[in-house]
Amino acid sequence: MMSRRTSIPLRIGKVTVGGGAPIAVQSMTKTDTRNTKTTINQIKELEECGCEIVRMAVPDKEAAEAIPTIKRQISLPLIADIHFDYRLALAALQAGIDGLRLNPGNMGDRKQIAQVVKAAKEREAPIRIGMNAGSLPATFKPQFPMAERMVDMAMEQVKFMESLDFNLIKVSVKAFDVLTTVQAYKMIADKTPYPLHLGITEAGLPRAGAIRSAIGIGILLYQGIGDTIRVSLSAHPCEEVFAAYEILKTLGLRQRGATLVSCPSCGRAEIDVVRLAQEVDKYLEKVAKPIKVAVMGCVVNGPGEAKDADVGIACGKGKGAIFKKGKVIGTVTEEKLLETLITEINSL
Numbered sequence: 001m002m003s004r005r006t007s008i009p010l011r012i013g014k015v016t017v018g019g020g021a022p023i024a025v026q027s028m029t030k031t032d033t034r035n036t037k038t039t040i041n042q043i044k045e046l047e048e049c050g051c052e053i054v055r056m057a058v059p060d061k062e063a064a065e066a067i068p069t070i071k072r073q074i075s076l077p078l079i080a081d082i083h084f085d086y087r088l089a090l091a092a093l094q095a096g097i098d099g100l101r102l103n104p105g106n107m108g109d110r111k112q113i114a115q116v117v118k119a120a121k122e123r124e125a126p127i128r129i130g131m132n133a134g135s136l137p138a139t140f141k142p143q144f145p146m147a148e149r150m151v152d153m154a155m156e157q158v159k160f161m162e163s164l165d166f167n168l169i170k171v172s173v174k175a176f177d178v179l180t181t182v183q184a185y186k187m188i189a190d191k192t193p194y195p196l197h198l199g200i201t202e203a204g205l206p207r208a209g210a211i212r213s214a215i216g217i218g219i220l221l222y223q224g225i226g227d228t229i230r231v232s233l234s235a236h237p238c239e240e241v242f243a244a245y246e247i248l249k250t251l252g253l254r255q256r257g258a259t260l261v262s263c264p265s266c267g268r269a270e271i272d273v274v275r276l277a278q279e280v281d282k283y284l285e286k287v288a289k290p291i292k293v294a295v296m297g298c299v300v301n302g303p304g305e306a307k308d309a310d311v312g313i314a315c316g317k318g319k320g321a322i323f324k325k326g327k328v329i330g331t332v333t334e335e336k337l338l339e340t341l342i343t344e345i346n347s348l
Contacts (some may be wrong), residue, residue, distance in 0.1 A: 002251070004224040007195045010126050010168050013077025013098040015052050017126075017170065017227050018195030023253055024228040025244045026053040026197070027237040028081070033063040036070055042237065043074045049238040050245060050256050050288070053228065055079040055101060058088050067095035079128070086112035093119045099170075101128040104157040105135030113157075117166045126168040129157045132201050133175035146175065147184035151191070158192055169194045170228070174201040178216040185220050195227035202232060209233045210243045214250075221251055242285075255290035258345075261306045262295040269297035270317040271334055279338055283345070291348050293341070294323075303328065311344045313337055 009019025017024055027046055031039045033056050043054050058064050058080045071078060079099045080092035083106050092100065093116075100120060107113065120127055131154040133146055141149050150173045161169055171194050173184040181200055189196060200216040203209035213231040220226050231243040248254035262277035263269075277295040284293060294312025296305065306312050307326030314321045314328075320337045321328045322344060332340045 002222060002224055002253075005189055005196075005226075006193070007227055008167070008193050010170065010195060012053055012079070012126055014075075015077050017053075021227070023221070023226060023248060024052045025050060025241055025248070025254075026055065026079075026228050026230040027051045027240045027244075028055040028230065028232075029057070030237055031056075033057055033059070033070075034066055036066050039066070040070055040073045043070070043076060043078075046237055046241060047074070047076050049241045051076065051237070051241045053077050053079060055081050055230075057081045058092050059083075061088070061091060064088055064091035064095055067092060067097055071096050083107065086116050089116045090119055093123055093125055097125065099126045099128065101130045102157075103130050103132060103135055104153050105131060105137060108137075110160060113160065114164060117161055117164045120168065121164075121166050124168065126170055127161070127166075128170040128172060128197055129154050129161075130197075131157075131171075131173045133177070133180065134201070145180075145183075146177075147173075147180050147187060150175070150184045151187045154188060155191055158194070167194075170197055171195070172197040172199065174199050176200065176202050178212060178219075181216050182219050185225055186223070189225045196225060197228045197230070198226040199230045199232055204234060206233050206235045206239055206243070209235075210246075213243060214247050217247055218251065221247070221253060249290075256288065257290065258284040258287040259290070259292045260284055260295065261292060261309055261312070263297045263305070265297045269315065271297075271315045271320075271337075273297040273315060276313075276315070276338060280341060283342055287345065289348065291345070293345060295341075310348055311341065313341050 007018035029042050031042050054076045077098040080097045081101045082089045131150045175181045198217050200213045203212045229244050231240045233240050245256050260281050265273040280295050292309045294306035294309035296314045303323040303326050311324050318334050322330045
């Protein structure tokens, strides 16, 4: 059993973060915030696929003014992503945003930050100190390793906010390099009690980015570090949510949605196992219940290798066996394998 780092709990809208609460799954809209219709639609898509906190870019005054319209039509907690201009943070708070993400790498004027902190405190809106390696000023402690530099800058911001009697703080120290990211989070986890938001920034396209994120986020979660996660992919944000839940499910930290067990196929397979597994996986996208489904290519792997699956199929030449919890309950022709398996999935 993994022992999680103890952190101070805070609330972002209706979601509790830290303090032993379930690790929250976060994503970010990839729409033009000023286009309220498309932004609202994407947030609703994210909610349907299991996202629990959503962040959106607020690059200008018009985007900040769109917040009330968006908020009225969604139920997820909404975070404003602010860079460079503190006035946008003030406008977002005035518009009713649930929380802010500020990057100390591009917003360092303490008088300006103090104004934002004062307004956030009045509205009880948490602030994430979101430090990214790519935005770290070149002049900030250049003689030190990147991880240490990120942590030091983030901690300077933490201490400044604390000096203003503000403690609704969440922290992230993300980089593209996995080892740098892991090192930074391990360092800051020992320096502050606030919740930590995990991610590998700009992780890339889904094939490589999901692997990169799973390794970095997975290492930290296994060590008990992390209260919220986002998998940053160059893809639809629902892909990020799916990848995040797969990481959490693999570590036994959250259970949402179906898990597909499928053999890789080999020369023993007498039907197209890969195609069948892909069709089953597509269907399972809309299954929220945490069930395990198996698609096995022959009697060598199934049902024995997948005996703990709630339901599965073991394929043979022109036919396949349907099994539940390792026990065969029937045999059907190849043409009816997918249809029968879906019927059994629905019966669960």
